[in-house]
Structure formats: C-alpha cells, structure tokens
Amino acid sequence: MKLIIAIIRETQLDQVREALIQAGVSRITVSHVSGHGRQQTEEIYRGQKVIPNLVPNIRIEIAVNEDFVKPTVDAILSATKANDGGMVGSGKIFISPLEEVIRLRTGERGSDAI
Amino acid sequence: MKITQRSLLLLSIILVIPVTEILAADTPVIDTGATAWMLTSTALVLLMIPGLAMFYGGLVRTKNVLGTMMHSFAAMGIMTVLWVICGYSMAFGPNIGTGILGGWSGWNSDFVLLSGIDEVITSGGIPEYVFSMFQAKFAIITPALIAGAFAERVSFKGYCIFIGIWGLLIYNPLCHWVWAGDGFLFNLGAKGAIDFAGGTVVHISAGVSGLVAALYLGGRKSHPHLNMRPSNLVMTLIGGGLLWVGWFGFNAGSSLSSGLSAAQALTVTQVAAAAGAMMWMIIEGFHQGKATALGFVSGILAGLVAITPAAGVVQVGGALALGALASIICYLAIMLKNKLGYDDTLDAFGIHGVGGIVGAICLTFFIRESWMTDAAAVAGGSWTILDQLGVQALAVVIAIAYAGIGTLIILVVLNKFVKIRSSAEGEMKGLDHYYHGERGYGMINPN
Numbered sequence: 281m282k283l284i285i286a287i288i289r290e291t292q293l294d295q296v297r298e299a300l301i302q303a304g305v306s307r308i309t310v311s312h313v314s315g316h317g318r319q320q321t322e323e324i325y326r327g328q329k330v331i332p333n334l335v336p337n338i339r340i341e342i343a344v345n346e347d348f349v350k351p352t353v354d355a356i357l358s359a360t361k362a363n364d365g366g367m368v369g370s371g372k373i374f375i376s377p378l379e380e381v382i383r384l385r386t387g388e389r390g391s392d393a394i
Numbered sequence: 395m396k397i398t399q400r401s402l403l404l405l406s407i408i409l410v411i412p413v414t415e416i417l418a419a420d421t422p423v424i425d426t427g428a429t430a431w432m433l434t435s436t437a438l439v440l441l442m443i444p445g446l447a448m449f450y451g452g453l454v455r456t457k458n459v460l461g462t463m464m465h466s467f468a469a470m471g472i473m474t475v476l477w478v479i480c481g482y483s484m485a486f487g488p489n490i491g492t493g494i495l496g497g498w499s500g501w502n503s504d505f506v507l508l509s510g511i512d513e514v515i516t517s518g519g520i521p522e523y524v525f526s527m528f529q530a531k532f533a534i535i536t537p538a539l540i541a542g543a544f545a546e547r548v549s550f551k552g553y554c555i556f557i558g559i560w561g562l563l564i565y566n567p568l569c570h571w572v573w574a575g576d577g578f579l580f581n582l583g584a585k586g587a588i589d590f591a592g593g594t595v596v597h598i599s600a601g602v603s604g605l606v607a608a609l610y611l612g613g614r615k616s617h618p619h620l621n622m623r624p625s626n627l628v629m630t631l632i633g634g635g636l637l638w639v640g641w642f643g644f645n646a647g648s649s650l651s652s653g654l655s656a657a658q659a660l661t662v663t664q665v666a667a668a669a670g671a672m673m674w675m676i677i678e679g680f681h682q683g684k685a686t687a688l689g690f691v692s693g694i695l696a697g698l699v700a701i702t703p704a705a706g707v708v709q710v711g712g713a714l715a716l717g718a719l720a721s722i723i724c725y726l727a728i729m730l731k732n733k734l735g736y737d738d739t740l741d742a743f744g745i746h747g748v749g750g751i752v753g754a755i756c757l758t759f760f761i762r763e764s765w766m767t768d769a770a771a772v773a774g775g776s777w778t779i780l781d782q783l784g785v786q787a788l789a790v791v792i793a794i795a796y797a798g799i800g801t802l803i804i805l806v807v808l809n810k811f812v813k814i815r816s817s818a819e820g821e822m823k824g825l826d827h828y829y830h831g832e833r834g835y836g837m838i839n840p841n
Contacts, residue, residue: 295822
C-alpha cells in the first residue's frame with residue numbers, strides 16, 4: 281500500500297479529478313494549502329504588482345494498493361500537463377509506503393480497507 | 395402710513411399673481427414631491443446593479459466571483475457613457491426614418507450628451523435630467539442580466555464590446571418602441587401594449603438574448619457532468635434582498651410621479667414578490683422535501699419579474715396570482731432546462747425571460763376595471779380582455795423575435811473580430827485571475 285500525496289495548481293483540480301475518476305480512482309481527500317516553491321504568480325492591486333510569497337495550492341491525498349500506484353500517478357501526470365503552459369509551479373507528487381489502513385465503520389484492515 | 399403700506403402690499407400681490415400664473419402656463423413648475431421620489435427611485439434602481447452583482451457572484455464558483463461581479467459593474471460604466479452620448483437620444487427622441495425602418499429608433503440631436511435638457515422640466519413636473527438618469531439605470535441592468543446566461547465562460551473584452559453593441563442595437567430601439575410617446579408598441583391597440591416597468595424591454599429582451607448567447611457560446615467545460623456549486627449563497631441572499639429593495643424604485647418609480655399610481659405599483663410589487671417566494675418554497679417543499687434558500691430568492695425574483703410589466707394595472711389579487719404563477723412556470727422551465735441540458739448558467743432565461751413572458755401575457759386577466767373602461771372609451775365603444783391579450787401577445791412576440799434574432803446576428807458578426815467565449819485556459823484558471831489578475835476569496839488561504 282502506498283500513500284500518494286500530490287500538490288497541484290488549484291486551477292487544475294477539476295481536470296485532475298476527472299482524469300483520476302477515468303482511471304478508476306474516486307476515493308480522494310482534497311485540501312486547500314498554501315505553499316512556496318519556485319512559482320511566482322503575479323496579482324495586480326491598483327496597478328501595484330504583487331507576488332504573493334505563499335501561493336494557494338491544492339493537496340490531494342490518495343491511499344492505493346500497489347497495482348493502482350502507476351495508473352494514479354499517470355493520471356495526475358497527464359492531467360497536470362494539459363493547459364499548463366510549461367511554467368514553474370505545476371506541483372509535485374510524493375509517494376510513501378503506507379503501514380496500515382483501518383476502515384472506521386467495519387474495522388477492516390489492510391488492502392481491503394482502501 | 396399703515397394704510398398705504400397695506401395697500402401697496404395688496405397692489406403688489408395683485409400685480410404679481412397674474413404674472414406668475416402666465417409663467418406657470420409656459421414652463422412646467424417643478425413638482426418637488428414627484429422629483430424627490432424620482433431621485434430616490436433613480437438611486438434605488440442603481441442599487442439593484444450591485445445587488446445583481448452579489449446575486450450572480452454568489453452563484454458561481456470561487457474562481458469566477460470577481461469576473462462575474464465585474465459583468466454587472468462594467469455595465470454601470472459602459473452603459474451610462476453610451477446612454478448620455480446617444481442612448482437617451484435613440485430611446486426618447488422622436489421617430490426617425492420612413493418606410494419599413496420608420497420608427498425603428500428615435501433621434502434628437504439635442505439629447506446628445508443631454509445638452510438640450512439642461513434646464514428642461516417635463517410636463518410631469520420633474521427635471522428631465524432625473525427622467526433621463528432613471529431610464530439610464532434600466533439600460534444598465536438589462537445587459538447586466540444577460541451576463542447570467544453565459545457566466546463563467548466569457549472573455550471580459552468580448553463581453554464589454556457585446557453589451558455596448560447590444561445596448562445600442564437591441565435595447566435602445568426596444569425601449570423606444572415601448573416607452574417613447576411615438577413608439578409603435580406604446581400606441582398599439584386602444585391604450586398601447588402594457589409594459590409598466592420593463593417586462594418586455596428589460597426582462598424578456600435580456601432573458602431571450604441570454605438564451606441565444608448561452609446556446610451560441612456553448613456550455614461550460616465539464617457541464618453538466620461535473621457538479622458546480624455556488625461559491626457563496628450568503629452573498630446571493632444579500633444580493634436578492636437588495637434587488638427586492640431596489641425594485642420599489644424600478645416599479646413604483648416607473649409611474650414617474652409621487653401619487654396614487656406609485657402607491658399602486660409599490661403595493662403590488664411587494665405582494666407579487668412575497669407570493670412568488672412563498673409559492674417557490676411550497677413547490678420545493680413538496681417536490682424535493684426541502685425549501686432551499688436559493689429557491690426562496692429565485693421565487694422572489696420570479697414574482698418581481700412577473701409584476702414588472704403589470705404593476706400599473708393589476709390589483710392585489712392579481713399580484714398574488716401573477717407572483718405564484720410566475721414561480722410555478724419558472725420552476726418548470728428550469729426543470730426543463732436541466733432535462734434539455736443547455737447551459738443557461740444562472741437562469742437568465744429561466745427566470746427573467748420566462749417570468750417576463752408570464753407577466754406580460756397573464757396580466758391581461760387581472761387588469762383593473764377603470765383601465766378597461768378608459769381603453770373602451772379610447773377604442774370607441776368596447777375593448778375586451780381578448781383584444782388586450784392580442785396586443786400583449788404581439789408585443790411579447792415582437793420583443794422575443796427582435797431580441798433573439800438581433801442578438802444572434804451581433805454574436806456571429808462580433809465573434810469574427812473578438813473571441814467572445816473565454817479561452818479554455820481562462821475558463822479553467824478562472825475569470826478572476828485570468829482577466830482581472832485578482833482573487834475574490836483571498837482570505838481562504840493564508841498569504
């Protein structure tokens with residue numbers, strides 16, 4: 281089991297979700313986060329250009345069994361490539377081993393609980 | 395000494411009174427009561443536009459809230475400037491042209507930049523400046539209403555140019571036909587097609603144009619399979635409330651007086667809004683098991699839209715019926731929309747178009763006796779409900795056809811020069827950032 285955490289542009293949430301659902305991954309946790317990478321997004325307030333030092337991003341968490349790691353990563357990769365314009369700040373995917381999963385309602389553990 | 399003083403006073407009074415009476419016959423005297431109410435109404439109708447901005451802004455997704463509110467605010471700028479340059483002249487100048495285009499629009503070069511009305515008092519006793527500014531607010535809100543139909547997917551530049559041209563070619567002529575003294579719909583039948591405050595001019599024209607634009611531009615990306623939830627219904631409710639408040643200026647101000655007809659319009663406006671809201675709540679309660687807040691404000695709007703053309707001629711019973719009827723039919727229209735799957739995003743057609751049609755047609759059955767008697771006298775004998783129904787139906791059909799076809803032509807031609815629909819990138823990133831470089835809901839994230 282792996283835990284896949286992806287930090288993506290907030291504007292790309294819709295297309296990433298669509299790609300994930302098409303890849304058969306619908307169980308997902310999404311949160312608003314702010315972060316600082318190499319990205320610089322310009323905003324304009326009364327003619328004054330402002331580059332926020334923390335930019336809003338979206339954090340996606342998906343717990344998957346081994347055979348779903350590749351489809352999930354592929355879906356996120358291809359979805360974030362579309363309409364991206366090649367600018368810095370597309371985000372990152374982190375994958376880490378997952379020790380245990382427990383489903384609260386039934387008490388199931390491990391792969392079945394994912 | 396005292397006697398001479400008194401006789402001098404008497405003499406001066408005798409001398410002065412006839413002089414002022416003669417002056418009064420030449421230039422209308424300002425009716426301060428009517429003027430005060432029309433100033434208030436003008437401000438109230440302006441209040442509807444930020445109200446509409448909040449109403450629409452709360453209904454779109456977080457990434458489009460500023461862009462959507464800017465549609466209303468941009469209309470305040472663009473339409474006001476156009477109105478004083480040539481809009482007022484086109485709408486309220488005397489008929490121009492002959493033959494088939496005769497009376498298509500008005501024109502009076504005195505009205506350009508309103509220069510000719512600097513000191514004019516209308517026969518109703520209000521300065522013409524006030525009338526002109528009151529009417530300007532209607533020219534602002536109408537194109538702003540259209541924006542609801544293609545929200546979340548229109549380029550800002552395309553929208554701005556579109557509403558400018560739409561105002562000149564669709565709104566001004568329609569306004570002239572229905573409200574100018576020599577407009578042909580104003581003089582249709584015995585006492586004209588009834589459109590007290592803009593059922594055809596404002597709501598039907600905006601609703602139908604919105605529908606045409608929504609169909610022409612196509613739906614939003616991922617519509618309808620992706621759920622798109624409103625960003626902030628609290629703001630929508632506040633906006634809906636402001637619209638209700640502003641509507642008193644819209645309707646009761648349209649009597650252009652401060653008297654009985656203003657009172658009649660004010661009363662039925664309140665009643666129809668309440669009846670519409672209540673009916674929508676009841677329908678939703680039975681149909682979905684829950685009365686939603688968005689449903690309630692939708693009902694308010696449906697009722698207000700339906701009473702708009704009728705406010706001058708119906709009584710309280712009619713207002714109750716029109717408000718309730720509008721909610722029922724608008725509710726069905728929106729269900730039908732969802733079934734057909736086209737993307738009239740914020741139901742500009744579903745509420746304003748359909749509600750306006752319901753109001754303009756069905757008001758015929760609730761006209762007060764005295765109006766029908768007057769109409770019969772003008773027609774020279776008899777004037778029946780059926781006669782008036784024909785006049786109303788004709789006015790509605792003309793408004794639908796003119797707005798619909800005209801909008802389609804404008805869109806097709808304009809689209810050759812400016813892309814009206816937003817780029818896919820802009821739509822995905824959100825109008826706020828892409829077209830304005832700002833964020834609406836900054837406080838959601840720490841920065």
